[in-house]
Amino acid sequence: MADGKSNLSFILNKVHDVTFSERPVPDVATPHDVLVAVNYTGICGSDVHYYDHGAIGHFVVKDPMVLGHESAGTVVKVGSAVTTLKAGDRVALEPGYPCRHCEPCLSGHYNLCPEMRFAATPPYDGTLTGFWAAPNDFCYKLPDNVSLQEGALIEPLAVAVHITKQARIQPGQSVVVMGAGPVGLLCAAVARAYGASKVVSVDIVQSKLDFAKGFGSTHTYMSKRVSAEENARSLKEECGLPDGADAVIDASGAEPSIQTSLHVVRVGGTYVQGGMGKPDITFPIMALCIKEVTARGSFRYGSGDYKLAIELVASGKVDVKKLITTVVPFDQAEEAFKKVKEGQVIKILIAGPNEKVE
Structure with missing residues (x-):
């Protein structure tokens, strides 16, 4: 100082x-x-x-x-x-x-x-x-090998840790993250650290997707100006997810992303809402029901999230x-x-x- x-x-x-x-x-x-x-x-x-x-x-x-x-x-x-x-x-x-x-x-x-x-x-x-x-x-x-500048990013990383915990990700699973802003990027990186074998970042800005590919994602998908169901079909085809993703995280809060998410998640999969957008949206409730999707909200961070975030940085995993x-x-x-x-x-x-x- x-x-x-x-x-x-x-x-x-x-x-x-x-x-x-x-x-x-x-x-x-x-x-x-x-x-x-x-x-x-x-x-x-x-x-x-x-x-x-x-x-x-x-x-x-x-x-x-x-x-x-x-x-x-x-x-x-x-x-x-x-x-x-x-x-x-x-x-x-x-x-x-x-x-x-x-x-x-x-x-x-x-x-x-x-x-x-x-x-x-x-x-x-x-x-x-x-x-x-x-x-x-x-x-x-902060551990000796974590700088104060990195320390300032523990807060958004803890948000991503909490969201990813809510997704209950297991090693070898596939994860789709809607939105490649800071929290979305960190969710993808945490999912990889949790052992996810395929992590897809989705956005509408190519430069964000380019960054995501070099940060934590194995695949990226540029969202198209088509219906949510068409976007979901295209994403699953391009990213090798014929049955859908085990977990889908929305880190955007954007209505089209949320709609697409419910069509991307697999039967019996998990959907987590991490991004905040409009208070009310049109939601594909039929997809949620017939696939028996587990849906969870995520708000800030809770017990243990900061400690895990620091450990992920200190260990070099994020x-x-x-x-x-x-x-x-x-x-x-x-x-x-x-x-x-x-x-x-x-x-x-x-x-x-x-x-x-x-």
Whole structure:
């Protein structure tokens, strides 16, 4: 971490209205909290959606809100009860904190906690700031061979880990992933790490498919402007899946992709909805029924997902470095958002205000 005590923050006031402002450095509020200097933060599609629309569903930006939630940083202070971390440790930040007391939390599904405090989700501030205070058990120490820049990508990788867990993938199975954005690419890579023998990435942009082929996918398919059933037939034929795929993951949220997915999955196969799109869509319910497809939703990440994500990076099974298009200084945060919105990058990292960019 570069020298400095700035808690400069990147704040969304309203749609397309952002400012930089110094905020008070947070304190270690409980004996179990730590204070982290944020080194790098990635930009998620949800961040861009708030920047563009000021809301996601019923989460509406009503007051100025710090953006960002894909971060890694360096511990600078620990609470009196913290024994697992110390000042100087490099950590990936899990940016959502549950109540720990409700039925979902107690049953091991804390990602479904109704009282979740999630960074950069109104009314809670995010991590595009100098310092971030957090419960110590939601800060994951990075192994020596995992960089802080890679650490910032643990968050989207944990999303992909959770989605892929929901798909119940077994070694030797075939997997189709709809969408070759960052999460879709990571789902494909995790599926390979789980032992899937055939992983097909699907998109409408050839450059994304070219990248997917060199990242985690064994096959790619360019979606055509035809019906969902025709697309499914073509995909299965081109990719050698005569009976369909064992598991299909939608990481796009796009209605045509979701429709195609239900025609691609095999009889008795598994379908997972990971991408978020329109609240309501036309869905091929007959295909779901007559094939006895197991359908699951996936939301953020849960117990063990961050630890597995870090292990996948540390072991070299998922090379998240390949996703990083560029790193920009903190004062270029708005330009970085515009680049993501325009589709110019796969992943762009914003260095913290106390971090120098060479």
